[in-house]
Structure formats: C-alpha cells, structure tokens
Amino acid sequence: MAPTGSGFDPLAGAFMPAGLDFTPPPMISDPLVESAALLGEMGAVGEEMWIDVIRKMDNVYADLIASQVALEERNAALEQARTFLGSVLGAISDVLIVCDAQGTVEQVNPALVGLVGQDEKAIVGTAILSLFAEPHRADILETLGVLRRGETVVGREWAALAADGSDAALSVHCSARHDAGGRFAGMVLVGRPIGELQRAYRELDAAHQRLRQTQQQLLTTEKMAALGRLVAGVAHELNNPISFVFGNMYALKRYGAAITEYLSAIDAGRSPAEIAALRDRLKIDRVLADIGPLVDGTLEGAERVRDIVQDLRRFSANQREPLESCNLVRLVHTAADWVVKALREAPEVRFDLPERMEIVSRKGQLHQILVNLVQNAADALKTREEGARITITARQEGDWAILSVADNGPGVSRGHQDKIFEPFFTTKPIGAGTGLGLYVSYTMAAKLGGSLDYADAPGGGAMFTLRLPVAGEEEVQP
Ligand SMILES: Nc1ncnc2c1ncn2[C@@H]1O[C@H](COP(=O)(O)OP(=O)(O)O)[C@@H](O)[C@H]1O
Ligand SMILES: [Mg+2]
Structure with missing residues (x-):
C-alpha cells in the first residue's frame, strides 16, 4: 500500500501529509504481510528477534517520514522568506x-x-x-x-x-x-x-514656496480682517472731531458775518447809540470771547484727525518699522477705543494705568497686539448678558513693562490653553475668526524681545499678559 493519501495509516504508524510523493522501499511496503511470510519460511526460530527487527525498521520508516515532513515545512518557510526578501528588494x-x-x-x-x-x-x-x-x-x-x-x-x-x-x-x-x-x-x-x-528636492522646494505663499496670504487676510473690524471704530473716532470742526467752522462763519456787519456800521459813521444797539443785537462781545476757544477746539479736532490717520497708517505699515520711544498708555487707549467704538454693545472698559509709560518699541506692532487682545476679550464677552467688563492694567517692574488685558467672559478651557497660540486655532464660526490673532501677537511679542502668556483671570475669565523690555531689546536670534 502506497501512502499517497492524507490521513493516519495504522500499518505505517505515521501521519501522512497530503501531496507527498513518497514511495516507501519495497521491503517494507507492507511490513506485517511480509513479516508473516518471513516468519513462515524461517519457522519459529528467532521469531522474537525478527519481530524486534521489524519493529525497528518500522520506527526507522516513521522517523524518515517525520524528517521528510519537517524538511518540506522548512523548504516552504525558506521559499516564503525568499519571496518576501525578493519583493522587499524589488x-x-x-x-x-x-x-x-x-x-x-x-x-x-x-x-x-x-x-x-x-x-x-x-x-x-x-x-x-x-x-x-x-x-x-x-x-x-x-x-x-x-x-x-x-x-x-x-x-x-x-x-x-x-x-x-x-x-x-x-x-x-x-x-x-x-x-x-x-x-x-x-x-x-x-x-x-x-x-x-x-527632483525630490525641487518638488519639496516648490511645495515649500507654495506653503509660504499661502501662509503670507493668510496673514494678510488676518490683517485685513482685523483692519476691516477696526474701520467701523475708526470711522466713529473720526466722526467726532470732524463734526466739531465742522460745527466750529459754521459758528466762525456766522461770527465773521456779524463782525463784518458791525465794522461796516462803524465805517459808515453811524451814531454811537446805533452802534451800541447793533453791538448788542449782534452779540459782538460774546462772539469775540468765543473766537479763541472755537479756534482752539477746531485745532484740537484737526490734531485728533491727524493722530488717528497716523495710527491707521502705522497699523497698515510694513512690519519693518523702526524702534522708537512711545507712550504705552496712549497706545492702550487708542487700541481699546478703536475696538470698543466698533462694537454694537460695548463692554465696560476699566483702565488701571499710570499717567505715562515710555518704552522703546515698534508702535505699529504694539498697537496690533493690543487691538488683537482687546478684540478677543470683546468677542468672548458677547455671550455675557450684563456686567461685561474688560480690565487693562499696566505697570513697570524693573526693566519690564507688564501689561494685562483681562475680561470676565468664559475664559479659555483647560483643553484649549496650550492651543490658542497655534496658528489657525479658533473656536469661532467660519468667517468670524481666522485663529491667527494670538499667533501673530505671540510672534510679534517675541520679536520685540518680550512674551505673551495666558492665565485664568482671578475672578474667572481670561487674562493675557504682555511683557516687554522697557529699553526695547531685540529678541536674541538663536
Ligand atoms: N479673551 C478670551 N477669552 C476666551 N477665549 C479666548 C480669548 N482670547 C482668545 N481666545 C480663544 O483663543 C482662540 C484663538 O484666538 P485668536 O488667535 O485671536 O483667533 P480668533 O480670534 O480668530 O479665533 C479663540 O478662537 C478663542 O477660542
Ligand atoms: Mg482673535
């Protein structure tokens, strides 16, 4: 019997795997039949010895098959490893x-x-x-x-x-x-x-260029968005001085007409009684007393317009503006005014500031940081029904100017605190936030030699603290 099928062959006493093309040696092809024949021929002499021999041969045969199976398995594993290696190398x-x-x-x-x-x-x-x-x-x-x-x-x-x-x-x-x-x-x-x-390097370079361009566009977008939000506030700011310059000019025009009429009466040689009556009717004394303050007020209005225009130009100016001495307190007021004036419902803004605070810095950048912080505080307070408040404090500690913008809004949740300075992180709806304000502010603060940090405000809400070197040291480039 040739063990070509799969299964247990009780005579061979070994497990035969399927598909093995194995032909056992003729002398042990059917051990029991052959051994019976042999025993018949040789008689009972040495019967046990023969049975022993046959058993041993049986064992050898079983071992042989087991080795064959193991060998086949190893071969298969080796072939698999070779194919694997070949495919990897390929x-x-x-x-x-x-x-x-x-x-x-x-x-x-x-x-x-x-x-x-x-x-x-x-x-x-x-x-x-x-x-x-x-x-x-x-x-x-x-x-x-x-x-x-x-x-x-x-x-x-x-x-x-x-x-x-x-x-x-x-x-x-x-x-x-x-x-x-x-x-x-x-x-x-x-x-x-x-x-x-x-080629890979060129592709990488091109991708990098595209990325830089997009980044630049997004930064410009953020700036334009901030500028857009501010325009409403600035328009309001400008409206005030312009309208009182207008009012003053109309008053001066009227006064001019009164004075002209009065002087013409004098030139015409009217009687002193007539002139006195005219002086009374034209309120010449009040006109003369008013002219000085009117001109001063007009000048002040014109100066205010000039200042606002200068601030605007600084805001939209290129980042490479020079270091100059500036009054941080005035910058804080301008930035806060711009943001607050643009709001439909303005929160209360409390200032806890010294009279003046001179620091050497870049005005435009400082202004942009302040506007961003106040704008964020105002955004956070939108959900608050009443008692919304922004508190801006500044003090000098040694060589550092320390300024904080705090609000009593919801604050920044624990999970978001380490993300808010990342570019594009925003919790605001699409169109309302770019997620670049704090990133830009953080980068600018570092470039000005300072820092910008977040902490929960003492009574709840958010508090951003800006630290700047009074002497305007530059960031140490690594
Ligand atoms: N005063 C604040 N109170 C609460 N959350 C704030 C405040 N300021 C900033 N954040 C959070 O930080 C995020 C990032 O701010 P920012 O970089 O200015 O981007 P944007 O204002 O466009 O969302 C905001 O979306 C908001 O979740
Ligand atoms: Mg913002």
Whole structure:
C-alpha cells in the first residue's frame, strides 16, 4: 500500500501529509504481510528477534517520514522568506549591492539591474568595481579597507555605469557585513540616484514656496480682517472731531458775518447809540470771547484727525518699522477705543494705568497686539448678558513693562490653553475668526524681545499678559 493519501495509516504508524510523493522501499511496503511470510519460511526460530527487527525498521520508516515532513515545512518557510526578501528588494528604489570581502558581487536588487541594464546572473560573480566609473574605483577599494577596520562610510558620491553608457551619480552609504563568526565578510552598498534626489528636492522646494505663499496670504487676510473690524471704530473716532470742526467752522462763519456787519456800521459813521444797539443785537462781545476757544477746539479736532490717520497708517505699515520711544498708555487707549467704538454693545472698559509709560518699541506692532487682545476679550464677552467688563492694567517692574488685558467672559478651557497660540486655532464660526490673532501677537511679542502668556483671570475669565523690555531689546536670534 502506497501512502499517497492524507490521513493516519495504522500499518505505517505515521501521519501522512497530503501531496507527498513518497514511495516507501519495497521491503517494507507492507511490513506485517511480509513479516508473516518471513516468519513462515524461517519457522519459529528467532521469531522474537525478527519481530524486534521489524519493529525497528518500522520506527526507522516513521522517523524518515517525520524528517521528510519537517524538511518540506522548512523548504516552504525558506521559499516564503525568499519571496518576501525578493519583493522587499524589488520594492526599494535605491540600488543595493552586496559583495564579499574581495569585492565580488554576491547579490544585487532590481533597481541596480535596471540602472546598469545587465542581467542579475551576469552581474553576480563580477567585481563590484566593474559596475562603477573609472575615477571612483580606487575610492571603492579603499572603502572595503575602511569597512574592514570597523569604520562606516556614508555620503560618498560615486557614478555607476548606466545602461545607456552614461554615468549615473549615486549618493552612497556602505556598511560592513560579518559572517556567523563575526569576521568581516564584505559590504552592503546602498545608493540613491542623485537625479532622483534633486527632483525630490525641487518638488519639496516648490511645495515649500507654495506653503509660504499661502501662509503670507493668510496673514494678510488676518490683517485685513482685523483692519476691516477696526474701520467701523475708526470711522466713529473720526466722526467726532470732524463734526466739531465742522460745527466750529459754521459758528466762525456766522461770527465773521456779524463782525463784518458791525465794522461796516462803524465805517459808515453811524451814531454811537446805533452802534451800541447793533453791538448788542449782534452779540459782538460774546462772539469775540468765543473766537479763541472755537479756534482752539477746531485745532484740537484737526490734531485728533491727524493722530488717528497716523495710527491707521502705522497699523497698515510694513512690519519693518523702526524702534522708537512711545507712550504705552496712549497706545492702550487708542487700541481699546478703536475696538470698543466698533462694537454694537460695548463692554465696560476699566483702565488701571499710570499717567505715562515710555518704552522703546515698534508702535505699529504694539498697537496690533493690543487691538488683537482687546478684540478677543470683546468677542468672548458677547455671550455675557450684563456686567461685561474688560480690565487693562499696566505697570513697570524693573526693566519690564507688564501689561494685562483681562475680561470676565468664559475664559479659555483647560483643553484649549496650550492651543490658542497655534496658528489657525479658533473656536469661532467660519468667517468670524481666522485663529491667527494670538499667533501673530505671540510672534510679534517675541520679536520685540518680550512674551505673551495666558492665565485664568482671578475672578474667572481670561487674562493675557504682555511683557516687554522697557529699553526695547531685540529678541536674541538663536
Ligand atoms: N479673551 C478670551 N477669552 C476666551 N477665549 C479666548 C480669548 N482670547 C482668545 N481666545 C480663544 O483663543 C482662540 C484663538 O484666538 P485668536 O488667535 O485671536 O483667533 P480668533 O480670534 O480668530 O479665533 C479663540 O478662537 C478663542 O477660542
Ligand atoms: Mg482673535
């Protein structure tokens, strides 16, 4: 009986896996039948001895089959490992060459085969030097020596001889290979085609450029959005002085007419009684007393307009404005006024500020930081029905000006506190927030040599603290 099927053969006493093409030796093809025949021939003499022999042969046979099964299993595992390795080597776009200690090629991957345009069989067994251009061969030989001494070789540039006869520059890394006894057995060379690297670099560069452009556009968007929000406030700010300049000018025009009429009466030689009556009717005394304050008020209004326009220009100015001495207190008032005036429902703004606070800084940037902080506080207070309040305090501590903008809104939740300074982090609906205000403010504060931090406000709500060097030191560039 030939054990070609799968299952347990009680006679053979061994498990037979399916698909094994195995033909047992004829003498033990059916052990019990044969042994019975043998016993018949030889009689009872040495019967036990024969049974013993047959058993032993049986055992040997079973062992043989077990070894065969194990061997098949190992073969399958080996084949799997070989396929796996082959697919990995095939998937690598870098070229790979394995050579022995004398520089004879032992294995290469499909990328190398493709590059040099020769069959793998033709390459294996040749000298590794033959794969490279003449000027680099000495270096490759030297590398084998270096590796033998236990050093590593990275970042070399060698040109392989490509299929079309041209040189294909490779950025090469070489490492030593050791045998089971730990002896130097050759090297593994991995090379990345430099053309490929350059292309990848160009793509990266282009992507980087696009990213920078987008970032720049977004920063501009944030600035435009902030500016847009402010325009309403500024319009209101301008409206005040302009309307009283107008009012004053109309009054002056009227006064001018009265004075002209009065002087004409004098020139016409009217009687003193008539002139006195006219002076009374035209309220010449009040007109004369009013002219001074009217002109002063008009001038003040015009100056206010000029200041607002200057602030606006500074706000939209380029970031490279010079360091200059400025009064932080006035900047705080202007920034807060701009934001608050633009709001439909303005919160109460409390100022706890000294009379003046001179610091050396960049006004436009400071103004932008302050506007951002006050605007955020005002946004946070929108949900509060009543008692909404922003508190702005400033004090000097040694060489530092410390300014805080606090509100009694909901504050920043624990989970968001480490994210608010990240670009694009916003909890506001689309269109209402860009998530760049705090990022820009944080970066500007650092560039001005200071810092911007968040803390919960003492009575609940948010508190942002801006620290700036009074003397305007620049950020230390790493
Ligand atoms: N005063 C504040 N109170 C509560 N949350 C605030 C306050 N200021 C900032 N935040 C939070 O930080 C986020 C980021 O602010 P910001 O960078 O100015 O972007 P944006 O105002 O466009 O959302 C806001 O969306 C908000 O969640
Ligand atoms: Mg904001």
